[in-house]
Amino acid sequence: MLRTIAHGGAQGAATVMRYALVMRLIAMSAIAVLAAAAALALAPAPVPGSWLDSPSFEGWNAAGAALPSVPQGQKNADPRCRQSARPVESDEDRELHAHGWDLIGQAVESGHIRAIGATADYDGMCRPRQYQYFVFERGVFAGTLSPALMDSRTDGALTRVTIESERQLKAEYLRYAAADPLCCPSRRTTVVFSVGGSPPVLRARSADTISLPAPR
Secondary structure (H helix, E strand, O other), X not given: OHHHHHHHHHHHHHHHHHHHHHHHXXXXXXXXXXXXXXXXHHOOOOOHHHHHHOOOOOOOOOOXXXXXXXXXXXXXXXXXXXXXXXXXXXXXXXXXXXXXXXXXXXXXXEOOEEEEXXXXXXXXXXXXXXXXXXXXXXXXXXXXXXXXXXXXXXXXXXXXXXXXXOOEEEEEEEEOOOOOOOOOOOEXXXXXXXXXXXXXXXXXXXXEEEEOOOOO
């Protein structure tokens, strides 16, 4: 009898040990998963203007691509913001407006090339938010001047477009460092683009970044 009890006690102890080991492994796995999730949550989000620092540009425009529609989501409901949108003046404007975009600023055009700014939304001061510049050649959409939508007064915000020739244009982007005040970016990047082909496609070719004077 004593022998049977001792044998059963040894089995029970072994079972308890196995159970404890399994629970420990489960707990360690749960901790690892939570740690990985926390690391992802704390990882810095991609900087919108970081593409401007790349040593080589990956093409984000494709020949014959469709004109993108305005992204869905909650918008600034202040009616005064959209009252400042530019009215439709061309077929390209009309096409952008039909896709939900508000036109901003004057279109930049020379010869057969036209660059048009348009925004999906506005910030609290009615500045463009989620905006883009669209380039057309002979009325055909050739691409955008940024691989992602931009926000005013943030790194990578496009501020000026210059058409240099029938095949080339330049765009200037504000560059903000982490410590820069919103009024005063510390750098500016100028990107040279080419446009051509049939159907036309817009491609970034080179970039040059300069430092700007510090605010006084």
